[in-house]
Amino acid sequence: MAGTALLGRLTWLVAEVTETVTETPRVRTLILDVDGWPGHRAGQHVDVRLTAEDGYQAERSYSLASAPEDPPALTVERLDDGEVSPYLVDEVVPGDRFELRGPVGGYFVWDADALPEPLLLVAGGSGVVPLMAMLRHRAAAGSTVPAKLLYSSRTYEEVIYREELERLDGRGDGLEIVHTLTRAQPPGWTGHAGRVDVDLLREVSFPARRAPRVFVCGPTSFVEAVAEGLVSLGHRPGRIRTERFGGT
Amino acid sequence: MTHLDGNAIAGVLEQLFGRDLTLASSRCTGCGAMREVADIHVYRSAGIVARCPDCDTVLFRIVEARDRMWLDFRGFSSLQVRS
Known part of the structure; x- marks a missing residue:
């Protein structure tokens, strides 16, 4: 073959x-x-x-x-x-x-020239990888579509692409990045602490009435908790695209 | 064992069918639910087992070896693709 x-x-x-x-x-x-x-x-x-x-x-x-x-x-x-x-x-x-x-895979993809709907990205650990491709694409294409990344890591040292995310966040082109650290927070940490829950989703995500396009990627339990949380906040299941990864 | 999404096996399916199947609509023989293939549950170890997220019916099984594949698609009563 x-x-x-x-x-x-x-x-x-x-x-x-x-x-x-x-x-x-x-x-x-x-x-x-x-x-x-x-x-x-x-x-x-x-x-x-x-x-x-x-x-x-x-x-x-x-x-x-x-x-x-x-x-x-x-x-x-x-x-x-x-x-x-x-x-x-x-x-x-x-x-x-x-x-x-x-x-x-044509399911979990985002094109910068698609409809100018807000883009909501939620990542757990290395689930940030395909979402980073979307953010890099957004920047390379000069898109100013409102975008948010909510990114959960265990510790500060485990935040993948940390410096590049800071640079992207500082471009002033409509992207906002919110970190949460679940296991340990360094001294002076100003981001969130703890797991992504409904309260954090409500605080940092676009409201459902703005009908954002949502991509969630991470371990299975993370993806299910986030997807359920977003649905409970009124987001339509059909707007939420998920990608789970297992343990091996 | 936790499951993945149908999206995770897009490569195997595209190699088999010559096109992206993740956006195809499938119907489960067990409960009749229509689902995008990207949305079904997939368990992967030595082979691939796909199950209906609604009723857990086995939709299909794929075993890949070096020079051949074994397929069993017993759980799809229909598969709808965009022409």
Whole structure:
């Protein structure tokens, strides 16, 4: 199947790592050069396939972190018992190659030239990755659509893209970023503390009457709590797009 | 084991069907619910099992190996895609 080169047919491509960026102690971004890359939309993901010397294969999905205007990049969090992420986070060096299938998914995507509805993004942990692609796309496209990111991390050190988010927040182009830290807060922390709940959603999200387009990404329990909270605040379920990720 | 969304297996489905299926509407043989494929529950380990979020009926199973795939789509009574 991998050998069929029909036009437009989804096949496995070869990605070469051109640069790596350490985001946090557990998270790394891989910037890729993919021969035959067809371009992507903000929010899409790819499947990565690693093949061991004995032929054993492991496959996982990772969100694209980069704007469609930029080369494909994956941001990967190391799961200590994972089969794929420890390699991608700790071992890969520029010049290494692996197989990749994508970009895929037309559901969890945002295009800057879509209707100018407010954009509400809610991220738990590394669930920020596809939402970051949307924010980078928004900035690259010069969009001034009102946008908010509510981003929950365990600790300050685990906030992915921290400095870039500060820069995006400071552009004065209609984006507001709100952090909450669930496990520990540094001295002088002025953001929120604790999990995202209905009260926090009510305080920081757009009211339902403004009918924002909503994207929620994070661990399953986080996504369900946020989606339920938003529905209880009057947001229509059909306006809320979710992406859950499991543990491996 | 927690579930993912149908969106998570967009790649496998697109490789099989040659198009993005995540926005297709599916009907469950168990309860008749219509759902976007992106919205159904997916469990992934050695293979993929998709279940109806409403009644837990197994919608389909996919096992990928090195050079072939096994498919069982018993739980869809219909699949509607945009032409």
